[in-house]
Amino acid sequence: MFPPSSLFDNYYDWKESKNFIAWEKLVTEYVPPADRKFSKILVPTVDTKRYSYIIKQHINEKNEKRPCMFVGHSGTAKSVIISSFLANDLNPDQYMRLAINFSSRTTSSDLQATIEDNIDKRSGRIFGPKQPGKKLIVFIDDIHMPTIDKYGT
Secondary structure, eight states: OOOSSOGGGEEEETTTTOEEEEGGGGOOOOOOOTTOOGGGOOOOOHHHHHHHHHHHHHSSTTTTTOOOOOOOOTTSOHHHHHHHHHHHTSOTTTEEEEEEEOOTTOOHHHHHHHHHHTEEEEETTEEEESSTTOEEEEEEEOTTOSOOOTTOO
8 A cells, every 4th residue: 555665756546546656657658749849848757747747636626726836946847847737738628828927027016917917807806717617727937036125025
């Protein structure tokens, strides 16, 4: 029942085998993108499978209101993994996606304006995406980039 190695090297397959399975077994063979665009290359690794699984668990029917944040050193493919998931694994009939890239010049007003441009007021304090019947997934990249304001935030 318990994993033979570290808990982080395995996931619990609660649907089928009801056992711990190594992430390595989920890694598929690399197949280059058909259009040969460099920007679409994502080599499957243990980390890409692990993080894609975590995102999928946060954006599913039961848990759709659970935000998640990926942190790590530069160059660990956080943005690539999330962007790939949103582009390839998110059902466009159910979800709209909004990607916001922060920079050192991004202000809170910029963020608010970007979000307001992509939502409509339904009633009272209820807001939703411009396309009725869909949910909006907001991906904020490089959230650590904005400069410190006069209040230290």
